[in-house]
Amino acid sequence: MTQTPDLTKRSTPAQENHTPPADGDALLSVRDIRKHFPIKGGWLGRQVGAVKAVDGVSFDVHARQTLGLVGESGCGKSTAGRVITKLLEPTSGSIVFQGRELANLSRSHMRPLRSDIQIIFQDPYSSLNPRHTIGTIVGAPYRIQGTRTEHGIKAEVQKILERVGLNPEHYNRYPHEFSGGQRQRIGIARALALRPKLIVCDEPVSALDVSIQAQVVNLLEDIQAEFGLGYIFIAHDLSVVRHISDRVAVMYLGKIMEIADRDQLYSAPMHPYTHALMSAVPVPDPDKEQARQRILLTGDLPSPINPPSGCVFHTRCPLYREVLDDAQKELCHSVEPQLTEHAPGHLVHCHYPIVRQDIASAQDAGIDTGAAPVEGAVVGIDGAGGNAAGGNAAGGVAGAGGQAGAVDN
Amino acid sequence: MPNTPESDMIDVREGVVEPPEAFLSVRDLHVHFPTGDGLVKSVDGLSFDVHRGKVLGIVGESGSGKSVTSQAIMGLHKGSRARVSGEIWLEGRELNGYSEEQMRSLRGQEMAMIFQDPLSSLHPFYTVGKQISEAYRVHNDVSKRAARRRAVEVLGMVGIPSPDRRYDDYPHQFSGGMRQRAMIAMALVNNPTLLIADEPTTALDVTVQAQILELLKNLQREFDSAIILITHDLGVVAETCDDVVVMYGGQCVEKGAVTDIFYRPDMPYTWGLLGSMPRLDRTRQARLQPIAGTPPSLINVPSGCVFNPRCRFKDRVEGDLCVTEHPDLIEQSPGHSARCHIDPATRRTIWTEEIAPSL
Numbered sequence: 001m002t003q004t005p006d007l008t009k010r011s012t013p014a015q016e017n018h019t020p021p022a023d024g025d026a027l028l029s030v031r032d033i034r035k036h037f038p039i040k041g042g043w044l045g046r047q048v049g050a051v052k053a054v055d056g057v058s059f060d061v062h063a064r065q066t067l068g069l070v071g072e073s074g075c076g077k078s079t080a081g082r083v084i085t086k087l088l089e090p091t092s093g094s095i096v097f098q099g100r101e102l103a104n105l106s107r108s109h110m111r112p113l114r115s116d117i118q119i120i121f122q123d124p125y126s127s128l129n130p131r132h133t134i135g136t137i138v139g140a141p142y143r144i145q146g147t148r149t150e151h152g153i154k155a156e157v158q159k160i161l162e163r164v165g166l167n168p169e170h171y172n173r174y175p176h177e178f179s180g181g182q183r184q185r186i187g188i189a190r191a192l193a194l195r196p197k198l199i200v201c202d203e204p205v206s207a208l209d210v211s212i213q214a215q216v217v218n219l220l221e222d223i224q225a226e227f228g229l230g231y232i233f234i235a236h237d238l239s240v241v242r243h244i245s246d247r248v249a250v251m252y253l254g255k256i257m258e259i260a261d262r263d264q265l266y267s268a269p270m271h272p273y274t275h276a277l278m279s280a281v282p283v284p285d286p287d288k289e290q291a292r293q294r295i296l297l298t299g300d301l302p303s304p305i306n307p308p309s310g311c312v313f314h315t316r317c318p319l320y321r322e323v324l325d326d327a328q329k330e331l332c333h334s335v336e337p338q339l340t341e342h343a344p345g346h347l348v349h350c351h352y353p354i355v356r357q358d359i360a361s362a363q364d365a366g367i368d369t370g371a372a373p374v375e376g377a378v379v380g381i382d383g384a385g386g387n388a389a390g391g392n393a394a395g396g397v398a399g400a401g402g403q404a405g406a407v408d409n
Numbered sequence: 410m411p412n413t414p415e416s417d418m419i420d421v422r423e424g425v426v427e428p429p430e431a432f433l434s435v436r437d438l439h440v441h442f443p444t445g446d447g448l449v450k451s452v453d454g455l456s457f458d459v460h461r462g463k464v465l466g467i468v469g470e471s472g473s474g475k476s477v478t479s480q481a482i483m484g485l486h487k488g489s490r491a492r493v494s495g496e497i498w499l500e501g502r503e504l505n506g507y508s509e510e511q512m513r514s515l516r517g518q519e520m521a522m523i524f525q526d527p528l529s530s531l532h533p534f535y536t537v538g539k540q541i542s543e544a545y546r547v548h549n550d551v552s553k554r555a556a557r558r559r560a561v562e563v564l565g566m567v568g569i570p571s572p573d574r575r576y577d578d579y580p581h582q583f584s585g586g587m588r589q590r591a592m593i594a595m596a597l598v599n600n601p602t603l604l605i606a607d608e609p610t611t612a613l614d615v616t617v618q619a620q621i622l623e624l625l626k627n628l629q630r631e632f633d634s635a636i637i638l639i640t641h642d643l644g645v646v647a648e649t650c651d652d653v654v655v656m657y658g659g660q661c662v663e664k665g666a667v668t669d670i671f672y673r674p675d676m677p678y679t680w681g682l683l684g685s686m687p688r689l690d691r692t693r694q695a696r697l698q699p700i701a702g703t704p705p706s707l708i709n710v711p712s713g714c715v716f717n718p719r720c721r722f723k724d725r726v727e728g729d730l731c732v733t734e735h736p737d738l739i740e741q742s743p744g745h746s747a748r749c750h751i752d753p754a755t756r757r758t759i760w761t762e763e764i765a766p767s768l
Contacts, residue, residue, distance in 0.1 A: 072617075073614055179704075182703075209470035209471055210682060210685050211685045212470075212699070214685035214698065215701075218696060218697055242687065243693060243694070243697065263693075280616045280619035281615050281689050282618075282619075282647060283644050283689055284643040284683065284686065284690075285671060286667045288647075288690055289648040296623065297616045297620075
């Protein structure tokens, strides 16, 4: 699995300063992971169906880089985070961390690796044990891993508390004595305790007020630079994800709809779902709000038990509803599209991707958008059928046109 | 000393209080909760007006008193330990002096509220339709059948597909967005003239949020009602509101038209809010600019300006005025007032030269 294509590789020269370490090997390579929760029924308790929470997701994460996972509730982003940290067992797929396959490791084999992969949870109220002091909570990873002596733990914990902006003298306080933002710092300190290499941040700032949210986002960025961490940043807030991520994957019904480098995704989004998501984010500017055209999605998220045939998004897709003719629609509801590269490093899970710069966010300085396809042009119709017909189980990481080959194994 | 011209109007005529012109007018509202640890001053001297056909946004962080304010307007503190003082005028009637009984006849009829969490505000044991038609029958002497017809009508109005069939569904059979629509339907069933929406979209996804906000705007256009929208999301405010009240530590620190607040904010806390949020419509900043520190305790409210412990611009004021004296809410331009000791001209310079370019 070392030959997997490098999905996180930067494409435009303007982004040189963000390029991954010279070795180029991903810290974490996830390939086609699936998590299906069985539904038991009947009188023998046999499995009658499955909730396909994560259904074939692939991506890479590099050290010092952040992969953002965005999507609405129920899209499987949190489940994906839990599968990667092995809090949930994947149904199938491969999770390679630093060259080592984690997917089939037992709990006891997984334990030593847990010090390298940590998680920060969304709710700072329920993720800290109210009966334990901060010292116990942040020191627990050391005790579980058996790394240091009791005296060493306290000194180390206090050092970390100070690093995340808490008073080390609060070692003996209980979680209820802290505010939401401070509690999230405690969660970060706990995740940081064993000097991990990868942290899965599951909506770490969603429960916080804006002014506090910015403090925590800055802290996460600082410790990433200081400790060379790789992040998987799971959130539903597109503006926070844009701020913190280097590469962003948009999920819908357990699948990645679109994955690209941050500036590419936000300046030239191609998937109709990404368009709808972006156009729905209200911006703090009344005049722009008046002028904006919203793409409203109709209906509700389909059930992940019986996802729609063909493209899972076609039941709500504005393009499908308003633009495509019957022949084109036929393809959408009969053949599932594969994640296909339409621009360097920009993969889209759609038969008829189009670039919508009218709803794209403000472009970052220095990013050349001249190379982006023409607005409104439907690109990639040719070959879409071919890709779909040749779709294999390992889909999801369809190879890059020029530079990277298709996935071999 | 009166803070605003509006409060002048009341103070000059001792005893005989003239009802204000505005549709809803809140005057010097205080809501205090006695607790074992001390008196919690959740709302401390708040005044604002809402007009028909307009949306007033109340923005603030958790604990700034925005929800407590809306509960006070609805009279939900009556019968609790809360001490509510001040005046709440709705179409010439002063509501703070109303009894629980009198409030009940208004609630649901003339004023209605939409809560943040639709799952916990709908009763899981009754069908959605029954809950809506009950809200109708409380205020209207109609048959069950007529109430059902009305409930189906509003369910359809808020965009629930096949409302006649969904009438008999239980809340758990609805998705989050549909539950919020059902809540809105329940609030609208009696055509209230005042609608208070307390974080109506916070629990929802952005695409659903867009649908709900669109729905609220359309309904308002249709019924010419007044809406108070309570939120912490400045994007939602920019999208839906006409006027804005920015709350901090139980006080209004700035109020004005939505364009004032976004294009000419005049108070360091508002600047801080605008600077700390990442924005999709602007070039990505290398770094967010958070407001240092944490929101104040409402038991030991900071002396002087309530925002002073977190204010970056305290040094722009001579001496220690910020710490010693509570600034008044002073109107700088028509309808736009702010509570700050910094000289107005200096504030304008700080905004145009230091804050606006960095957003």
